[in-house]
Amino acid sequence: MREKILIALAALAGLLLARNLYVMLLELPDEAAQGAIYRIIFFHVPAAWTAFAGFFVALVSSVLYLIRHNLRYDALAVSATEVGLAFGAVNLVTGMIWGRIIWGIWWTWDARLTSMLICWLLYAGYLMLRRAVDDPTQRARFAAVFSIFAFVDVPIVWFSIKWWRTQHPGPVVWGGGSMDPAMYQMLFFNWIPLLLLACALVMLRLRQEETAREIEALRRHAHAL
Protein backbone atom coordinates (compact mmCIF):
# COMPACT_ATOMS: atom_id res chain seq x y z
CA MET A 1 0.00 0.00 0.00
CA ARG A 2 2.68 2.42 1.02
CA GLU A 3 4.75 1.49 -2.02
CA LYS A 4 1.82 2.47 -4.20
CA ILE A 5 1.43 5.84 -2.51
CA LEU A 6 5.15 6.48 -2.88
CA ILE A 7 5.12 5.68 -6.58
CA ALA A 8 1.96 7.70 -7.09
CA LEU A 9 3.50 10.73 -5.37
CA ALA A 10 6.69 10.48 -7.37
CA ALA A 11 4.81 10.01 -10.63
CA LEU A 12 2.51 12.93 -9.98
CA ALA A 13 5.48 15.09 -9.06
CA GLY A 14 7.24 14.06 -12.26
CA LEU A 15 4.23 14.87 -14.40
CA LEU A 16 3.70 18.28 -12.84
CA LEU A 17 7.37 19.02 -13.17
CA ALA A 18 7.36 18.13 -16.84
CA ARG A 19 4.34 20.32 -17.43
CA ASN A 20 5.91 23.20 -15.54
CA LEU A 21 9.19 22.91 -17.37
CA TYR A 22 7.32 23.10 -20.63
CA VAL A 23 5.50 26.23 -19.56
CA MET A 24 8.65 27.71 -18.05
CA LEU A 25 10.83 27.25 -21.05
CA LEU A 26 8.46 27.81 -23.87
CA GLU A 27 5.60 29.97 -22.82
CA LEU A 28 6.72 32.38 -20.14
CA PRO A 29 8.25 35.62 -21.36
CA ASP A 30 11.86 36.44 -20.61
CA GLU A 31 12.83 38.80 -17.88
CA ALA A 32 14.04 42.12 -19.17
CA ALA A 33 17.34 42.46 -17.35
CA GLN A 34 18.44 38.92 -16.64
CA GLY A 35 17.62 36.88 -19.70
CA ALA A 36 16.91 33.22 -19.35
CA ILE A 37 18.57 32.66 -15.97
CA TYR A 38 15.77 34.20 -13.93
CA ARG A 39 13.89 30.92 -14.37
CA ILE A 40 16.02 29.50 -11.60
CA ILE A 41 13.66 31.31 -9.28
CA PHE A 42 11.03 28.65 -9.92
CA PHE A 43 13.24 26.16 -8.11
CA HIS A 44 15.19 28.48 -5.85
CA VAL A 45 12.21 29.95 -3.99
CA PRO A 46 9.93 26.87 -3.76
CA ALA A 47 12.92 24.86 -2.51
CA ALA A 48 13.22 27.29 0.39
CA TRP A 49 9.49 27.02 1.08
CA THR A 50 9.76 23.24 1.04
CA ALA A 51 12.70 23.33 3.42
CA PHE A 52 10.77 25.54 5.85
CA ALA A 53 7.75 23.27 5.56
CA GLY A 54 10.01 20.36 6.46
CA PHE A 55 11.43 22.21 9.46
CA PHE A 56 7.93 23.14 10.56
CA VAL A 57 6.80 19.53 10.39
CA ALA A 58 9.89 18.64 12.42
CA LEU A 59 8.92 21.26 15.01
CA VAL A 60 5.36 19.99 15.38
CA SER A 61 6.58 16.43 15.48
CA SER A 62 9.18 17.28 18.12
CA VAL A 63 6.60 18.97 20.34
CA LEU A 64 4.27 16.01 19.90
CA TYR A 65 7.07 13.67 20.87
CA LEU A 66 7.74 15.58 24.07
CA ILE A 67 4.05 15.39 24.92
CA ARG A 68 3.23 11.85 23.83
CA HIS A 69 6.63 10.10 24.03
CA ASN A 70 5.89 8.04 20.93
CA LEU A 71 9.05 7.35 18.97
CA ARG A 72 7.19 7.61 15.68
CA TYR A 73 7.11 11.36 16.15
CA ASP A 74 10.86 11.32 16.57
CA ALA A 75 11.17 9.36 13.32
CA LEU A 76 9.03 11.92 11.53
CA ALA A 77 11.10 14.77 12.97
CA VAL A 78 14.39 13.42 11.70
CA SER A 79 12.94 12.50 8.31
CA ALA A 80 11.37 15.91 7.79
CA THR A 81 14.57 17.63 8.91
CA GLU A 82 16.76 15.64 6.54
CA VAL A 83 14.52 16.30 3.57
CA GLY A 84 14.30 19.95 4.62
CA LEU A 85 18.09 20.13 4.64
CA ALA A 86 18.24 18.65 1.13
CA PHE A 87 15.86 21.28 -0.23
CA GLY A 88 17.61 23.96 1.79
CA ALA A 89 20.82 22.97 0.05
CA VAL A 90 19.03 23.29 -3.29
CA ASN A 91 17.99 26.81 -2.31
CA LEU A 92 21.49 27.82 -1.26
CA VAL A 93 23.27 26.35 -4.29
CA THR A 94 20.80 27.66 -6.88
CA GLY A 95 21.01 31.01 -5.12
CA MET A 96 24.79 31.00 -5.35
CA ILE A 97 24.76 30.12 -9.03
CA TRP A 98 22.16 32.76 -9.75
CA GLY A 99 24.07 35.30 -7.72
CA ARG A 100 27.31 34.53 -9.49
CA ILE A 101 25.69 35.21 -12.83
CA ILE A 102 23.64 38.22 -11.91
CA TRP A 103 25.73 39.98 -9.27
CA GLY A 104 29.13 38.53 -10.14
CA ILE A 105 29.65 37.13 -6.66
CA TRP A 106 29.18 33.63 -5.28
CA TRP A 107 28.34 34.88 -1.83
CA THR A 108 27.73 37.93 0.32
CA TRP A 109 27.07 38.21 4.01
CA ASP A 110 23.78 40.02 3.80
CA ALA A 111 21.00 39.23 6.25
CA ARG A 112 19.05 36.88 3.97
CA LEU A 113 21.90 34.67 2.80
CA THR A 114 23.56 34.66 6.21
CA SER A 115 20.43 33.65 8.05
CA MET A 116 19.57 30.93 5.49
CA LEU A 117 23.07 29.46 5.71
CA ILE A 118 22.98 29.60 9.50
CA CYS A 119 19.56 27.93 9.47
CA TRP A 120 21.01 25.15 7.32
CA LEU A 121 24.02 24.73 9.61
CA LEU A 122 21.70 24.69 12.61
CA TYR A 123 19.66 21.78 11.30
CA ALA A 124 22.84 20.02 10.21
CA GLY A 125 23.80 20.38 13.87
CA TYR A 126 20.52 18.64 14.72
CA LEU A 127 21.67 15.61 12.73
CA MET A 128 25.07 15.79 14.40
CA LEU A 129 23.44 15.90 17.82
CA ARG A 130 21.49 12.75 17.06
CA ARG A 131 24.69 10.96 16.23
CA ALA A 132 26.16 11.87 19.61
CA VAL A 133 23.47 10.13 21.64
CA ASP A 134 23.17 6.35 21.72
CA ASP A 135 20.04 5.70 23.74
CA PRO A 136 17.00 6.10 21.41
CA THR A 137 14.77 7.67 24.05
CA GLN A 138 17.37 10.16 25.17
CA ARG A 139 18.25 10.89 21.56
CA ALA A 140 14.62 11.60 20.74
CA ARG A 141 14.27 13.86 23.77
CA PHE A 142 17.39 15.94 23.11
CA ALA A 143 16.72 16.14 19.40
CA ALA A 144 13.17 17.30 20.04
CA VAL A 145 14.36 20.06 22.38
CA PHE A 146 16.97 21.17 19.87
CA SER A 147 14.46 21.18 17.03
CA ILE A 148 12.28 23.57 19.02
CA PHE A 149 15.21 25.90 19.64
CA ALA A 150 16.32 25.71 16.03
CA PHE A 151 12.95 26.66 14.62
CA VAL A 152 13.19 30.10 16.24
CA ASP A 153 15.66 30.90 13.46
CA VAL A 154 13.20 30.12 10.66
CA PRO A 155 10.97 33.18 11.12
CA ILE A 156 14.13 35.27 11.23
CA VAL A 157 15.16 33.94 7.83
CA TRP A 158 11.65 34.41 6.54
CA PHE A 159 11.38 38.01 7.65
CA SER A 160 14.99 38.98 6.99
CA ILE A 161 14.08 39.66 3.40
CA LYS A 162 11.45 42.12 4.55
CA TRP A 163 13.30 43.70 7.46
CA TRP A 164 16.62 44.39 5.83
CA ARG A 165 17.27 46.09 2.55
CA THR A 166 20.07 43.92 1.33
CA GLN A 167 21.83 42.58 -1.73
CA HIS A 168 19.17 39.91 -2.05
CA PRO A 169 16.10 41.04 -4.05
CA GLY A 170 13.19 42.42 -2.08
CA PRO A 171 10.07 40.47 -1.21
CA VAL A 172 7.92 39.55 -4.13
CA VAL A 173 5.29 37.32 -2.65
CA TRP A 174 4.02 39.78 -0.10
CA GLY A 175 5.17 43.27 0.58
CA GLY A 176 4.28 44.87 -2.69
CA GLY A 177 6.92 43.58 -5.03
CA SER A 178 6.08 43.52 -8.68
CA MET A 179 6.13 40.39 -10.75
CA ASP A 180 4.46 39.28 -13.92
CA PRO A 181 1.30 37.38 -12.82
CA ALA A 182 2.13 34.37 -14.97
CA MET A 183 5.52 34.07 -13.31
CA TYR A 184 3.94 34.61 -9.92
CA GLN A 185 1.56 31.77 -10.55
CA MET A 186 4.34 29.49 -11.74
CA LEU A 187 6.24 30.12 -8.53
CA PHE A 188 3.44 28.56 -6.52
CA PHE A 189 2.67 26.01 -9.15
CA ASN A 190 6.18 24.64 -9.14
CA TRP A 191 6.04 24.33 -5.39
CA ILE A 192 3.53 21.51 -5.68
CA PRO A 193 5.78 18.94 -7.36
CA LEU A 194 8.58 19.84 -4.97
CA LEU A 195 6.28 19.28 -1.99
CA LEU A 196 5.08 15.98 -3.43
CA LEU A 197 8.65 14.90 -3.96
CA ALA A 198 9.48 15.94 -0.40
CA CYS A 199 6.57 13.87 0.93
CA ALA A 200 7.77 10.83 -1.00
CA LEU A 201 11.30 11.26 0.36
CA VAL A 202 10.02 11.68 3.91
CA MET A 203 8.00 8.48 3.56
CA LEU A 204 11.06 6.63 2.31
CA ARG A 205 13.13 7.94 5.19
CA LEU A 206 10.41 7.10 7.72
CA ARG A 207 10.41 3.54 6.53
CA GLN A 208 14.14 3.41 7.12
CA GLU A 209 13.64 4.56 10.69
CA GLU A 210 11.20 1.70 11.23
CA THR A 211 13.70 -0.74 9.77
CA ALA A 212 16.37 0.65 12.08
CA ARG A 213 14.11 0.09 15.06
CA GLU A 214 13.36 -3.42 13.94
CA ILE A 215 17.08 -4.05 13.78
CA GLU A 216 17.46 -2.68 17.31
CA ALA A 217 14.77 -5.02 18.56
CA LEU A 218 16.29 -8.01 16.83
CA ARG A 219 19.70 -7.14 18.17
CA ARG A 220 18.34 -7.11 21.69
CA HIS A 221 16.65 -10.42 21.04
CA ALA A 222 19.93 -11.85 19.78
CA HIS A 223 21.69 -10.62 22.89
CA ALA A 224 19.12 -12.26 25.09
CA LEU A 225 19.54 -15.65 23.46
Add this chain to the structure above:
Amino acid sequence: MDERNFLYMFYGFAAAWLIVALYVIALVRREKALRKQLDRLRHMLEHQEKKP
Protein backbone atom coordinates in the same frame (compact mmCIF):
# COMPACT_ATOMS: atom_id res chain seq x y z
CA MET B 1 13.73 33.17 -27.00
CA ASP B 2 16.57 35.00 -25.36
CA GLU B 3 19.74 32.95 -25.59
CA ARG B 4 21.55 35.04 -22.99
CA ASN B 5 22.47 33.06 -19.93
CA PHE B 6 20.64 30.04 -21.25
CA LEU B 7 23.60 27.86 -20.45
CA TYR B 8 23.77 29.17 -16.91
CA MET B 9 20.10 28.50 -16.43
CA PHE B 10 20.74 24.87 -17.25
CA TYR B 11 23.62 24.80 -14.82
CA GLY B 12 21.25 26.11 -12.19
CA PHE B 13 18.57 23.56 -12.93
CA ALA B 14 21.17 20.82 -13.08
CA ALA B 15 22.58 21.84 -9.69
CA ALA B 16 19.12 21.73 -8.11
CA TRP B 17 18.38 18.28 -9.43
CA LEU B 18 21.86 17.02 -8.69
CA ILE B 19 21.40 17.78 -5.01
CA VAL B 20 18.06 16.01 -4.90
CA ALA B 21 19.59 13.08 -6.76
CA LEU B 22 22.48 12.93 -4.30
CA TYR B 23 20.05 12.79 -1.40
CA VAL B 24 18.04 10.03 -3.06
CA ILE B 25 21.24 8.08 -3.67
CA ALA B 26 22.19 8.52 -0.01
CA LEU B 27 18.76 7.25 1.01
CA VAL B 28 18.99 4.22 -1.28
CA ARG B 29 22.44 3.35 0.00
CA ARG B 30 21.26 3.59 3.56
CA GLU B 31 18.27 1.41 2.73
CA LYS B 32 20.54 -1.26 1.31
CA ALA B 33 22.81 -1.18 4.35
CA LEU B 34 19.85 -1.41 6.73
CA ARG B 35 18.31 -4.28 4.81
CA LYS B 36 21.59 -6.15 4.81
CA GLN B 37 21.90 -5.71 8.56
CA LEU B 38 18.32 -6.84 9.05
CA ASP B 39 18.79 -9.97 6.96
CA ARG B 40 22.03 -10.80 8.67
CA LEU B 41 20.42 -10.50 12.10
CA ARG B 42 17.39 -12.55 11.08
CA HIS B 43 19.68 -15.21 9.64
CA MET B 44 21.74 -15.26 12.80
CA LEU B 45 18.66 -15.57 14.99
CA GLU B 46 17.24 -18.44 12.95
CA HIS B 47 20.57 -20.16 13.16
CA GLN B 48 20.67 -19.73 16.93
CA GLU B 49 17.11 -20.92 17.45
CA LYS B 50 17.79 -24.04 15.42
CA LYS B 51 20.54 -25.06 17.82
CA PRO B 52 19.35 -27.43 20.50
Add this chain to the structure above:
Amino acid sequence: MRFFRETLAIAAKDLRAEMRTKEALNASLAFALVILLLFSFAFEPTAEQTREIAGGLLWLVFAFAGALILNRSFVRELPNDCLDALVASPVSAGALYLGKALASFLLLVAVELVALPVFGVFYNVRWTAQFWPLMAVLALGTWALTVIGTIFSALTVNLRLRELMLPALVYPLLVPGLMAAIQLTTPLVAGQPLGPELYDWLKLLAGFDIIFTALSLALVETILVG
Protein backbone atom coordinates in the same frame (compact mmCIF):
# COMPACT_ATOMS: atom_id res chain seq x y z
CA MET C 1 9.40 34.12 45.72
CA ARG C 2 10.85 30.72 46.48
CA PHE C 3 11.91 30.44 42.87
CA PHE C 4 14.04 33.57 43.15
CA ARG C 5 15.54 32.48 46.42
CA GLU C 6 16.53 29.17 44.84
CA THR C 7 17.92 30.94 41.80
CA LEU C 8 20.04 33.26 43.91
CA ALA C 9 21.23 30.36 46.05
CA ILE C 10 22.40 28.45 42.98
CA ALA C 11 24.01 31.56 41.52
CA ALA C 12 25.82 32.27 44.77
CA LYS C 13 26.99 28.66 44.97
CA ASP C 14 28.41 28.74 41.45
CA LEU C 15 30.08 32.09 41.97
CA ARG C 16 31.57 31.01 45.27
CA ALA C 17 32.89 27.81 43.69
CA GLU C 18 34.36 29.74 40.81
CA MET C 19 35.95 32.35 43.04
CA ARG C 20 37.81 29.65 44.96
CA THR C 21 39.78 28.46 41.95
CA LYS C 22 39.10 31.21 39.41
CA GLU C 23 39.91 28.61 36.78
CA ALA C 24 37.29 29.50 34.21
CA LEU C 25 37.55 33.20 34.92
CA ASN C 26 41.29 33.31 34.39
CA ALA C 27 41.17 31.14 31.30
CA SER C 28 38.43 33.29 29.81
CA LEU C 29 40.14 36.56 30.65
CA ALA C 30 43.49 35.40 29.35
CA PHE C 31 41.91 34.18 26.13
CA ALA C 32 40.05 37.44 25.59
CA LEU C 33 43.13 39.56 26.14
CA VAL C 34 45.32 37.35 23.99
CA ILE C 35 42.93 37.52 21.06
CA LEU C 36 42.63 41.28 21.35
CA LEU C 37 46.37 41.75 21.52
CA LEU C 38 47.19 39.28 18.77
CA PHE C 39 44.61 40.81 16.47
CA SER C 40 45.96 44.29 17.05
CA PHE C 41 49.45 43.01 16.43
CA ALA C 42 48.60 40.96 13.37
CA PHE C 43 46.43 43.46 11.52
CA GLU C 44 47.48 46.81 12.96
CA PRO C 45 44.12 48.31 12.04
CA THR C 46 44.00 52.02 11.39
CA ALA C 47 41.58 54.18 13.32
CA GLU C 48 39.13 54.02 10.45
CA GLN C 49 39.36 50.24 10.15
CA THR C 50 39.00 49.81 13.88
CA ARG C 51 35.88 51.89 13.88
CA GLU C 52 34.37 49.62 11.25
CA ILE C 53 35.20 46.32 12.90
CA ALA C 54 34.97 47.23 16.59
CA GLY C 55 31.64 45.55 17.16
CA GLY C 56 32.55 42.37 15.31
CA LEU C 57 35.92 42.07 17.01
CA LEU C 58 34.59 42.67 20.50
CA TRP C 59 31.69 40.26 20.22
CA LEU C 60 33.78 37.52 18.69
CA VAL C 61 36.20 37.89 21.56
CA PHE C 62 33.32 37.81 24.07
CA ALA C 63 31.69 34.80 22.38
CA PHE C 64 34.86 32.72 22.34
CA ALA C 65 35.96 33.75 25.82
CA GLY C 66 32.42 33.18 27.04
CA ALA C 67 32.44 29.64 25.71
CA LEU C 68 35.14 28.79 28.22
CA ILE C 69 32.95 29.96 31.09
CA LEU C 70 29.67 28.60 29.76
CA ASN C 71 30.97 25.16 28.97
CA ARG C 72 31.90 24.65 32.58
CA SER C 73 28.51 25.67 33.81
CA PHE C 74 27.02 22.21 34.06
CA VAL C 75 30.22 20.26 33.60
CA ARG C 76 31.41 21.43 37.01
CA GLU C 77 28.59 19.36 38.52
CA LEU C 78 29.70 16.08 36.99
CA PRO C 79 32.26 14.92 39.56
CA ASN C 80 30.79 13.23 42.64
CA ASP C 81 27.35 13.02 40.98
CA CYS C 82 26.61 16.59 41.98
CA LEU C 83 24.35 17.03 38.97
CA ASP C 84 22.16 14.12 39.98
CA ALA C 85 21.99 15.49 43.49
CA LEU C 86 20.97 18.92 42.25
CA VAL C 87 18.33 17.52 39.94
CA ALA C 88 16.94 15.33 42.71
CA SER C 89 16.90 18.21 45.17
CA PRO C 90 13.81 20.35 45.78
CA VAL C 91 15.36 23.09 43.68
CA SER C 92 13.30 23.41 40.51
CA ALA C 93 15.05 22.80 37.21
CA GLY C 94 14.18 26.34 36.14
CA ALA C 95 15.82 27.85 39.22
CA LEU C 96 18.86 25.65 38.71
CA TYR C 97 19.15 26.83 35.12
CA LEU C 98 18.53 30.49 35.88
CA GLY C 99 20.94 30.48 38.81
CA LYS C 100 23.71 29.02 36.70
CA ALA C 101 22.93 31.41 33.87
CA LEU C 102 23.10 34.33 36.28
CA ALA C 103 26.45 33.23 37.65
CA SER C 104 27.91 32.77 34.17
CA PHE C 105 26.47 36.12 33.13
CA LEU C 106 28.20 37.93 35.99
CA LEU C 107 31.50 36.19 35.29
CA LEU C 108 31.35 36.98 31.60
CA VAL C 109 30.44 40.61 32.22
CA ALA C 110 33.44 40.85 34.53
CA VAL C 111 35.68 39.56 31.75
CA GLU C 112 34.16 42.01 29.30
CA LEU C 113 34.62 44.95 31.64
CA VAL C 114 38.33 44.15 31.78
CA ALA C 115 38.58 43.51 28.05
CA LEU C 116 36.99 46.82 27.08
CA PRO C 117 39.65 49.10 28.59
CA VAL C 118 42.36 46.86 27.11
CA PHE C 119 40.64 47.26 23.76
CA GLY C 120 40.55 51.00 24.28
CA VAL C 121 44.24 51.16 25.02
CA PHE C 122 45.61 48.91 22.31
CA TYR C 123 43.32 50.09 19.54
CA ASN C 124 43.33 53.73 20.56
CA VAL C 125 39.59 53.93 20.82
CA ARG C 126 37.69 56.20 23.18
CA TRP C 127 34.84 53.79 23.79
CA THR C 128 33.40 55.59 26.81
CA ALA C 129 31.62 58.26 24.78
CA GLN C 130 28.32 56.35 24.87
CA PHE C 131 29.03 54.50 28.08
CA TRP C 132 25.57 53.68 29.41
CA PRO C 133 23.99 52.69 26.08
CA LEU C 134 27.06 50.54 25.50
CA MET C 135 26.62 48.92 28.90
CA ALA C 136 23.00 48.22 28.11
CA VAL C 137 23.92 46.55 24.83
CA LEU C 138 26.69 44.66 26.60
CA ALA C 139 24.21 43.34 29.13
CA LEU C 140 21.66 42.30 26.51
CA GLY C 141 24.24 40.69 24.29
CA THR C 142 25.95 38.89 27.14
CA TRP C 143 22.61 37.60 28.34
CA ALA C 144 21.99 36.19 24.86
CA LEU C 145 25.33 34.38 24.99
CA THR C 146 24.65 33.16 28.51
CA VAL C 147 21.10 31.98 27.99
CA ILE C 148 21.99 29.79 25.05
CA GLY C 149 25.36 28.70 26.37
CA THR C 150 23.89 27.54 29.66
CA ILE C 151 20.97 25.59 28.25
CA PHE C 152 23.22 23.80 25.82
CA SER C 153 25.73 23.15 28.53
CA ALA C 154 22.89 21.29 30.22
CA LEU C 155 22.01 19.45 27.04
CA THR C 156 25.52 18.37 26.13
CA VAL C 157 26.82 17.64 29.63
CA ASN C 158 26.45 13.91 29.20
CA LEU C 159 27.15 13.65 25.50
CA ARG C 160 30.03 12.16 23.61
CA LEU C 161 32.22 14.75 21.96
CA ARG C 162 30.87 17.44 24.23
CA GLU C 163 33.74 19.79 23.39
CA LEU C 164 32.74 19.66 19.73
CA MET C 165 28.98 19.57 20.12
CA LEU C 166 28.61 22.62 22.32
CA PRO C 167 30.21 25.14 19.95
CA ALA C 168 28.70 23.46 16.88
CA LEU C 169 25.19 23.79 18.29
CA VAL C 170 25.54 27.11 20.09
CA TYR C 171 27.20 29.36 17.52
CA PRO C 172 24.66 28.99 14.69
CA LEU C 173 21.85 29.58 17.16
CA LEU C 174 23.58 32.68 18.50
CA VAL C 175 24.08 34.35 15.14
CA PRO C 176 20.95 36.54 15.06
CA GLY C 177 21.64 37.80 18.57
CA LEU C 178 25.35 38.24 17.93
CA MET C 179 24.66 40.07 14.69
CA ALA C 180 22.33 42.47 16.49
CA ALA C 181 24.87 43.03 19.27
CA ILE C 182 27.61 43.69 16.73
CA GLN C 183 25.51 46.13 14.72
CA LEU C 184 24.66 47.99 17.90
CA THR C 185 28.14 48.02 19.40
CA THR C 186 30.05 49.34 16.41
CA PRO C 187 28.40 52.77 16.30
CA LEU C 188 28.29 53.03 20.10
CA VAL C 189 32.01 52.37 20.43
CA ALA C 190 32.62 54.98 17.75
CA GLY C 191 30.70 57.48 19.84
CA GLN C 192 27.51 57.70 17.83
CA PRO C 193 24.33 57.75 19.88
CA LEU C 194 21.67 55.06 19.57
CA GLY C 195 19.64 56.55 16.76
CA PRO C 196 16.30 55.33 15.42
CA GLU C 197 17.96 53.42 12.61
CA LEU C 198 19.39 51.08 15.23
CA TYR C 199 16.08 50.43 17.00
CA ASP C 200 15.39 47.37 14.84
CA TRP C 201 18.59 45.73 15.97
CA LEU C 202 17.76 46.58 19.55
CA LYS C 203 14.34 45.02 19.15
CA LEU C 204 15.89 41.93 17.59
CA LEU C 205 18.36 41.55 20.45
CA ALA C 206 15.74 42.10 23.14
CA GLY C 207 13.30 39.75 21.42
CA PHE C 208 16.05 37.16 21.03
CA ASP C 209 16.80 37.36 24.75
CA ILE C 210 13.17 37.10 25.79
CA ILE C 211 12.27 34.23 23.47
CA PHE C 212 15.26 32.09 24.32
CA THR C 213 15.01 32.74 28.03
CA ALA C 214 11.37 31.65 27.95
CA LEU C 215 12.11 28.60 25.82
CA SER C 216 15.03 27.58 28.00
CA LEU C 217 13.02 27.87 31.20
CA ALA C 218 10.23 25.85 29.61
CA LEU C 219 12.48 23.07 28.33
CA VAL C 220 15.22 22.76 30.95
CA GLU C 221 13.23 20.27 32.98
CA THR C 222 12.81 18.06 29.94
CA ILE C 223 16.54 18.18 29.29
CA LEU C 224 17.67 17.47 32.81
CA VAL C 225 15.00 15.10 34.01
CA GLY C 226 13.16 13.69 30.99
